[in-house]
Amino acid sequence: MDTISIKEMKTIQDWRNAYPVMKQLRTHLDEEAYLLLVKEAQEQENYKMFALIENETIVAVTGFMPMITLYNGKFIWVCDLVTDIHHRSKGYGEVLLHHVHQWAKDNGYDVVSLSSGLQRLDAHRFYEEKMDYDKVSYVFYKKL
Secondary structure, X not given: OOOEEEEEOOOHHHHHHHHHHHOOOOOOOOHHHHHHHHHHHHHHHOOEXXXXXXXXXXXXXXXXXXXXXXXXXXXXXXXXXEEOHHHOOOOHHHHHHHHHHHHHHHOOOOOEEEOOOOOOHHHHHHHHHHOOOOOOOOOOOOOO
């Protein structure tokens, strides 16, 4: 029988262990840059990272931040959600996103928001059809 658990990733070793899965989403980050960004985001932005672990192997990772904006009010912004390519279509993304929803409720947030790359059509179907998210805007990006 498979053992599945969700663990908050709080230490540099935890982040390092999650890197091989996160790298599949954040392909532009080498491990050193990733570790520095996670450390800074946790210290300055209250970034939370959780891993779904099956039989002692990290199979999916999510990262999110509590935020406040005039548009959403007090909400959770899901920065990252990725399932290892070898473990997709097993419901792990759904389990992790439900964990984020529960964390949000437990901590006084009633909105969860995220963005998804234009090319990620399977992810869009997942968010809209399986997770009941509404597409409410586009995210624009300008590199300076």
